[in-house]
Amino acid sequence: MDLYDVMRTTFAARDFTDDEIPDETLYRILDNARFAPSGGNRQGGRVIVVKDADTKTALGHLCLPQLRVYGEQRANGESPWQSIKPTAIDVDKVWNDESIPAVIPMFEDLSSTPTVLVIAVDLGVVASLDKDLDRVGIISGGSIYPMAWNILLGARNEGFGGTLTTLLAAQESKAQELLGLESHVAIAALLTLGKPKKQLSKLSRKKVEDFVTIDRADGPAFSG
Numbered sequence: 675m676d677l678y679d680v681m682r683t684t685f686a687a688r689d690f691t692d693d694e695i696p697d698e699t700l701y702r703i704l705d706n707a708r709f710a711p712s713g714g715n716r717q718g719g720r721v722i723v724v725k726d727a728d729t730k731t732a733l734g735h736l737c738l739p740q741l742r743v744y745g746e747q748r749a750n751g752e753s754p755w756q757s758i759k760p761t762a763i764d765v766d767k768v769w770n771d772e773s774i775p776a777v778i779p780m781f782e783d784l785s786s787t788p789t790v791l792v793i794a795v796d797l798g799v800v801a802s803l804d805k806d807l808d809r810v811g812i813i814s815g816g817s818i819y820p821m822a823w824n825i826l827l828g829a830r831n832e833g834f835g836g837t838l839t840t841l842l843a844a845q846e847s848k849a850q851e852l853l854g855l856e857s858h859v860a861i862a863a864l865l866t867l868g869k870p871k872k873q874l875s876k877l878s879r880k881k882v883e884d885f886v887t888i889d890r891a892d893g894p895a896f897s898g
Contacts, residue, residue: 675830675831680827680830680831681827682877683830683873683874683875683877684826684827684830684835685835685874685877686837686838687835687836687837687868687870687873688778688780688837688866689780689870689871689872690787690788690835690866690868690869690870690871691868691869691870691871692786692788693788693868693869694788694789694868695788695789695829695832695834695867695868695869699832699834700723700789700867702828702832703825703828703829703832704721704825704828706824706828707821707824707825707827707828708821709824710820710821710823710824711820712816712817712818712820712821713800713801713816713817714799714801716799716800716817717799718795718796718797718798718799718800718817718818719793719794719795719796719817719818719821720793720794720795720796720855720859721791721792721793721794721821721825722791722792722794722853722855723789723790723791724790724791724792724853727785728785729852729853730784730785730787730790731783731784731785732852733784733790733792733842733849733852733864734780734781734782734783734784734785735781735782736842736845736848736849736852737776737781737839737841737842737845737864738772738776738781738782739768739769739770739844739845740755740769740841740844740845741776741777741778741781741841742768742769742771742774742776743755743763743765743768743769744777744841745774745775745776745777746763746768746774747761747763748777750762750763757809757810780866781841784866787866787867787868788867788868788869789836789865789866789867789868790864790865790866790867791825791864791865791867792842792849792853792861792863792864792865793818793821793822793825793861793862793863793864793865794818794855794859794860794861794862795814795817795818795859795860795862796858796859797814797858797859797860798858800814800817800818801813801814801817802814814860815862818862818863819862819863822838822862822863822865823838825865825867826838826865829867833869834867834868834869834870835867835868835869835870835873836865836866836867836868837865837866838863838864838865839863839864839865839866840862840863840864841864842861842863842864843860843861843862843863846860846861849861882896882897882898883895883896883897
């Protein structure tokens with residue numbers, strides 16, 4: 675596919691057919707995705723291809739409390755899991771209330787998801803330049819999310835699709851134990867991949883003029 679076509683049609687796919695991604699195809703995707711940049715070219719990324727059905731299921735279940743909070747916050751008119759304004763819901767109560775259905779049912783049983791990848795990064799080789807700022811750190815992600823996105827672009831190019839979720843990070847220690855990861859290797863994302871039952875071709879996104887300005891944040895909109 676043309677690069678720009680891939681970029682414009684890679685959507686968050688969660689509903690898959692039973693078609694598996696052949697190992698040789700997944701290897702080709704990863705072999706190209708590894709050329710993503712990382713801070714200082716230190717290449718601290720780690721990818722775990724989860725094939726065991728029980729492990730897939732366990733990973734999905736680790737995401738369910740976060741999804742319950744997500745759904746209740748969204749129903750309350752909040753932007754879920756944001757770090758600026760305090761939430762009005764009782765997070766602990768919602769977290770433990772298993773009667774609340776997951777807003778994304780797929781995570782209730784990931785065992786049938788064709789391909790599950792866990793993306794992690796070694797914090798020992800990441801330059802976290804915002805680690806001393808009084809806010810949630812985001813800079814470390816620059817050394818791992820380009821590779822994660824390359825995987826999704828590669829999957830689209832191969833006729834497959836998927837989605838990236840960071841839900842697993844909220845239960846990082848349990849995920850690390852389940853997957854045999856060291857404590858300094860941070861969970862960055864969970865990727866679910868497969869053959870989408872329906873391929874979207876027209877995605878809704880803001881126009882360039884809506885989020886790009888010249889010289890300052892309050893400067894004029896940039897237009898081509």
